[in-house]
Amino acid sequence: MMRAIVIDGPGKPDSMRLAEVRLPEPGRNEIRVRVRAASLNPVDYKVMAGGHPNWTYPFISGVDTAGIVDAVGEDVSEWKTGDRVVYHGDVAKPGGFAEFAVTSAHTAAAIPEGLSFEATAAFPCAGLTAYQALFRKMRLGAGQSIFIHAGAGGVGGYALQLARVASASRIITSASPHNFDYVRSLGADDVIDYNTEDVHSRIMELTDGRGADCILNTINRATAQADLSALAFGGQLATIAGAPETVADFQPSWKSITLHKLMLGGAHTSQDRAAQEELARMSAEMMELMLQGKVSPMISETVALEEVPGALMRLSQRHVRGKIVMVIT
Incomplete structure (x- = not known):
């Protein structure tokens, strides 16, 4: 089992709650990530308001995630347990507002030495x-x-x-x-x-x-x-x-x-593998700019897992400067 922030049906962020849910298992070509940080984005509350046809409730949101590979699924050769990764996830699938999350292996990018989980989780979306x-x-x-x-x-x-x-x-x-x-x-x-x-x-x-x-x-x-x-x-x-x-x-x-x-998440919706691999390539290029000090992650606030609903509610009111990042230590 793991802790996660879930929503039980379409609604606003203030209807989200902390819950104990089943630990997800990676499928073929997937990896499971022990979440260390996840950023909050407008897409999280916008999709939440009307729900998604592919969601099964209670659902876990959070499209931007950084953490440590915890398990690998069948046919995954590019990652091993212990690798540090960041990715922009599929809004139709359970996300990063949890202690563990699963994503397709080819959408993740390796976090280089010198960059923190918080900094990398802040940028994808x-x-x-x-x-x-x-x-x-x-x-x-x-x-x-x-x-x-x-x-x-x-x-x-x-x-x-x-x-x-x-x-x-x-x-x-x-x-x-x-x-x-x-x-x-x-x-x-x-x-x-x-x-x-x-x-x-x-x-x-x-x-x-x-x-x-x-x-x-x-x-x-x-x-x-x-x-x-x-x-x-x-x-x-x-x-x-x-x-x-x-x-x-x-x-x-x-x-x-x-x-x-533009529709960044369309790479997932289209099921176009080349477009999904491009997400990982762009992530690597962005992180290189961050390492060079040319791009700041613009983190304005960090919050704990249980504070995500309130922080996402503030974000939905459109008065947040920069990025809010959830951190799990």
Whole structure:
């Protein structure tokens, strides 16, 4: 048996509870991980609200997990007990808010010496989303400008740091005034107060009327629609919270824009093994940047297993800066 935070049906995080549940067993091509840390993400409470067709209750959430391989299933040769690993898990399967968790072996990445379980658990969902958007999709590089919505959030904060790694010519973000210094410390050159300023007009002003070469939208479809007007010629828009509804009718059509619709967890849903292996490769690349001191895990708070429901409730109220990480010692 093991301790876990479970939910008994669709609902809010405050309906979660600490329980004793059966220890999971790894199947073919799976590993069991003794959980040392797991980060909290918006996807955890968003899916929880409506439930998932593949869930069996009581269910354990938590898509980002770091820990020690405790057991290996049949046909697993790349891992052995005692290995330190981190992974972005499948939201449809039991997750990391527990003392032990199971994942497919090929989605896990080895944690290098010099990085803690807490630091590595913090990045997968938010960090890999930002990494995929900037480096795999838009291929941001030197001489390009980028606007990143909500720079104080998880995806936005990692994206700011990665834009600095990419040597973007101008890094612009939006935030509330109390987070201005924070987002500048992550790499922002210019910060727009989304509470009092017209974000898209300011983007045009800051880019001398040209528009941003790249925009990362983490907000919603309506904002993504408005983002099209703030793109430069040949610009790219990456969205993680819904694509614009009328891209085909966007004017002026001569801007020749490119749209990227991201869904990191789709690698699991699609059952595409190559896409799942890419999660592990991107994780390894992110950890190398962390080792070099170029990317911070942005941990704002650590909590114990039994504190996860309250912390996830705070996260759902959208007033958390950086990342909250659950730690099991």
